[in-house]
Amino acid sequence: MTDRPAEKGDELVPNSEEVKNDEQPVHAPGIRELPLVALRETVIFPEMIVPLQVGRDKSVAALNAAMAANGPIALVTQREAEREEIEDPTELFTVGTLAKIAQVVQLQDGTVRAIVQGQGRLRVTDFVQTSPYIIVRVEELPDVTPDGIEMQALIRTVQAQIEQYVANGAPVPPEAAVAARNISEPGLLADMVAYSPDLSTEQRMQLLETTDVLERLKIVSNFLARQIEILELKGKIQSEVKSEMDKTQREYILREQLKAIQRELGEDDPQQAEINELRDKVEAAGMPEDVKARALKEVDRMSRIPSASPEVGVIRTYVDWLIALPWNTSTMDNLDIKAAAIILDEDHYGLEKIKDRILEYLAVRSLAETLRSPILAFVGPPGVGKTSLGRSIARAMGRKFVRMSLGGIHDEAEIRGHRRTYIGALPGRIIQNVKTAGSNNPVFMLDEVDKIGMDFRGDPSSALLEVLDPEQNNTFQDNYLEVPFDLTKVLFITTANLLDPIPAPLRDRMEIIQLPGYTETEKIGIGKRFLIPKQMKNHGLTEKTIAITDEAMVELVRSYTHEAGVRNLEREIANVMRKVARAVAEGRKRKTVVDVKKLVEYLGPQRFEYGELESEDQIGAATGLVVTEVGGDVIAIEVTLMEGKEDFILTGQLGEVMRESARAGLSWIRAHAAQLGIKREVFEKNTLHIHVPAGGIPKDGPSAGITMTLAMVSAFTGIPVRKDVAMTGEITLRGRVLPIGGLKSKILAAHLSGAKMIILPRKNEKDLRDIPEEIRKQIKLVLVDSMEQVLDTALRRKPTPLSTEPRKPAGGGKESETDAGPEGRIRPGFPPSPGDQPPALA
Numbered sequence: 001m002t003d004r005p006a007e008k009g010d011e012l013v014p015n016s017e018e019v020k021n022d023e024q025p026v027h028a029p030g031i032r033e034l035p036l037v038a039l040r041e042t043v044i045f046p047e048m049i050v051p052l053q054v055g056r057d058k059s060v061a062a063l064n065a066a067m068a069a070n071g072p073i074a075l076v077t078q079r080e081a082e083r084e085e086i087e088d089p090t091e092l093f094t095v096g097t098l099a100k101i102a103q104v105v106q107l108q109d110g111t112v113r114a115i116v117q118g119q120g121r122l123r124v125t126d127f128v129q130t131s132p133y134i135i136v137r138v139e140e141l142p143d144v145t146p147d148g149i150e151m152q153a154l155i156r157t158v159q160a161q162i163e164q165y166v167a168n169g170a171p172v173p174p175e176a177a178v179a180a181r182n183i184s185e186p187g188l189l190a191d192m193v194a195y196s197p198d199l200s201t202e203q204r205m206q207l208l209e210t211t212d213v214l215e216r217l218k219i220v221s222n223f224l225a226r227q228i229e230i231l232e233l234k235g236k237i238q239s240e241v242k243s244e245m246d247k248t249q250r251e252y253i254l255r256e257q258l259k260a261i262q263r264e265l266g267e268d269d270p271q272q273a274e275i276n277e278l279r280d281k282v283e284a285a286g287m288p289e290d291v292k293a294r295a296l297k298e299v300d301r302m303s304r305i306p307s308a309s310p311e312v313g314v315i316r317t318y319v320d321w322l323i324a325l326p327w328n329t330s331t332m333d334n335l336d337i338k339a340a341a342i343i344l345d346e347d348h349y350g351l352e353k354i355k356d357r358i359l360e361y362l363a364v365r366s367l368a369e370t371l372r373s374p375i376l377a378f379v380g381p382p383g384v385g386k387t388s389l390g391r392s393i394a395r396a397m398g399r400k401f402v403r404m405s406l407g408g409i410h411d412e413a414e415i416r417g418h419r420r421t422y423i424g425a426l427p428g429r430i431i432q433n434v435k436t437a438g439s440n441n442p443v444f445m446l447d448e449v450d451k452i453g454m455d456f457r458g459d460p461s462s463a464l465l466e467v468l469d470p471e472q473n474n475t476f477q478d479n480y481l482e483v484p485f486d487l488t489k490v491l492f493i494t495t496a497n498l499l500d501p502i503p504a505p506l507r508d509r510m511e512i513i514q515l516p517g518y519t520e521t522e523k524i525g526i527g528k529r530f531l532i533p534k535q536m537k538n539h540g541l542t543e544k545t546i547a548i549t550d551e552a553m554v555e556l557v558r559s560y561t562h563e564a565g566v567r568n569l570e571r572e573i574a575n576v577m578r579k580v581a582r583a584v585a586e587g588r589k590r591k592t593v594v595d596v597k598k599l600v601e602y603l604g605p606q607r608f609e610y611g612e613l614e615s616e617d618q619i620g621a622a623t624g625l626v627v628t629e630v631g632g633d634v635i636a637i638e639v640t641l642m643e644g645k646e647d648f649i650l651t652g653q654l655g656e657v658m659r660e661s662a663r664a665g666l667s668w669i670r671a672h673a674a675q676l677g678i679k680r681e682v683f684e685k686n687t688l689h690i691h692v693p694a695g696g697i698p699k700d701g702p703s704a705g706i707t708m709t710l711a712m713v714s715a716f717t718g719i720p721v722r723k724d725v726a727m728t729g730e731i732t733l734r735g736r737v738l739p740i741g742g743l744k745s746k747i748l749a750a751h752l753s754g755a756k757m758i759i760l761p762r763k764n765e766k767d768l769r770d771i772p773e774e775i776r777k778q779i780k781l782v783l784v785d786s787m788e789q790v791l792d793t794a795l796r797r798k799p800t801p802l803s804t805e806p807r808k809p810a811g812g813g814k815e816s817e818t819d820a821g822p823e824g825r826i827r828p829g830f831p832p833s834p835g836d837q838p839p840a841l842a
Contacts, residue, residue, distance in 0.1 A: 351389065357513060443491045531566065
């Protein structure tokens with residue numbers, strides 16, 4: 001139980017007849033056996049008189065036993081205050097106090113109050129008994145008091161520290177300083193400090209366990225020095241706070257007096273002057289009438305609130321945002337189409353479709369003032385110039401340019417802003433960027449729109465639906481402003497690497513313009529016209545110090561980069577420039593001409609092999625074309641047959657659509673096995689394994705259907721596939737070849753890989769107009785309708801049917817023209833397909 005002082009009227013506890021008073025055995029001097037009372041979070045020192053409230057049965061019995069024997073009692077602090085029963089010496093501190101019982105009284109709640117006085121230190125050596133009360137064997141610990149100058153100095157130091165400790169506001173009676181000055185016994189002086197409530201139980205036990213008085217005084221001195229420092233710092237802090245409060249109160253009184261003087265003189269006070277200034281700014285901001293009424297209402301509310309209120313700052317920030325927005329501030333469009341075309345050509349090479357679209361917009365703007373700005377979406381692989389194209393468009397039109405990256409945004413409030421009820425609320429980034437632009441008709445680029453996230457905080461793509469809809473964005477309402485803002489004059493341009501991740505409703509609001517990538521010639525042109533001059537300037541070089549040959553540029557594009565854009569090309573050019581810049585800095589005077597040999601010296605061996613197709617015809621292998629987020633690419637599809645039960649294995653991280661295409665191709669092969677010269681037993685006794693290399697990259701889509709089917713036919717028949725052929729197209733169960741997307745990117749990838757012939761769906765013929773003429777001259781493009789035409793074109797020889805008799809046309813007569821091969825020869829065994837035509841050369 002906890003200690004508290006004894007109360008008057010408590011009755012003395014009578015000696016119980018049950019109290020045992022056995023004779024104590026004789027021990028060596030200083031060794032005694034005493035009843036023990038375990039203390040909770042209390043440490044008693046010699047000469048200390050303390051009232052104890054005792055409630056545990058064993059402790060009450062120990063007190064009664066000591067009273068009956070008219071002897072002392074051992075008071076020892078237990079290590080864990082929560083422990084109820086003490087059964088082992090390790091549960092107590094080893095050092096305690098030998099105490100004399102002055103009085104024991106019985107309280108009304110059944111507990112016992114005892115007044116004890118410490119007489120000396122003792123050490124518990126062993127437990128003699130634990131029931132009905134604890135008796136311990138103890139050893140008295142006398143103080144060791146060395147004499148000398150150090151002891152005298154410590155005594156005076158501690159006495160002075162106690163006086164300073166009390167003077168600084170320590171939580172002890174003021175009389176403690178006088179008592180300390182009158183104590184000459186060093187041990188008693190050190191124990192006196194234990195009265196301080198700033199000491200923890202562990203610190204008190206350290207003092208009790210220290211019998212060397214000199215060491216005890218040192219511990220006390222260190223404790224007092226730290227407490228004095230804390231109290232001085234506390235006093236300093238309180239003084240500063242009080243001074244600040246006094247200063248604030250003084251300023252308030254002076255401010256009120258100033259207001260009274262200004263009223264007498266007929267002058268406005270500063271707050272009223274600020275209110276009037278805000279009203280003037282609102283009137284001059286050119287806001288719509290409903291917005292101006294809202295702003296003036298907020299200013300009136302601000303005038304009625306005390307200037308010290310935090311709400312004043314919130315209202316002021318809100319009104320400042322309304323004033324700062326360009327409600328009717330626009331930049332004048334440059335409607336000179338020829339000048340705009342020159343600027344676009346200066347900044348970017350190629351990209352004719354996008355340039356034409358911008359010039360068309362300017363042409364219509366010059367004829368129709370009310371034309372709404374289009375919502376354009378530039379879709380293409382990294383490095384093709386989507387973002388820089390936005391800056392160029394702004395420069396050509398004479399407009400301000402702002403950019404906002406949407407990559408990784410998960411919070412809808414990034415678009416619409418937070419409501420003013422939140423601390424630190426601000427408008428969304430749409431309004432913030434319009435304010436930054438300073439005009440209501442900037443070119444606003446929303447970068448990486450295909451990388452918007454969505455979580456519990458909302459869906460930012462849904463918030464963009466209003467922003468990017470010309471029918472709605474004339475009344476775009478930010479959550480912070482809570483008033484409509486017209487975005488119809490803003491030319492929004494979004495960029496993306498892929499279309500698929502963009503939600504369909506958002507995609508529907510945008511005019512999609514594809515940037516599939518650059519041809520080799522375009523990359524070389526961009527390097528010469530833009531990248532080399534830019535990097536020469538960045539590295540402090542001139543045409544007198546460096547020149548890169550045409551052959552080196554071709555080698556740089558073919559062997560050191562493999563991309564749809566030119567970002568890596570620029571890095572490699574910068575790498576060359578650094579090497580030359582170092583040579584110039586080291587004292588080279590002659591001009592450095594970078595040729596192919598020098599290029600290898602600077603950049604190391606070739607990183608990519610130009611023409612990545614097979615080096616010779618392969619059985620069971622075909623080259624397909626795919627589109628990734630970094631542009632077009634070629635993939636090798638491998639098929640092998642293994643003896644075993646009939647099975648179908650697909651590996652290479654293939655998606656579900658690609659797996660279904662492979663199964664559709666296999667079904668077509670089995671349906672036409674006789675025409676292809678494949679026996680039924682081949683299917684029943686072999687396991688078919690299709691693998692697409694680069695297994696760490698997921699792959700999906702139907703456009704590899706004819707490629708997988710061709711590779712399977714080659715594996716079943718043993719006829720090799722031509723090494724220089726690449727292909728793309730979806731296959732049906734009837735063997736029809738359906739159109740695919742991303743045609744330009746795929747053809748560019750095939751060209752970079754060294755393909756001489758590309759097999760394409762005939763229904764993609766309309767897309768060939770986007771293919772550069774230089775590519776079409778170098779690659780043979782074959783258009784097909786059916787899988788039979790693919791086999792005729794890609795296999796080194798035709799499959800031999802199981803039955804060599806030519807098929808008779810129904811009802812007799814001549815053979816159908818649809819059974820003729822590309823050169824008019826009969827394709828034995830293949831039934832005609834509706835609309836089947838020979839492969840066409842594009």
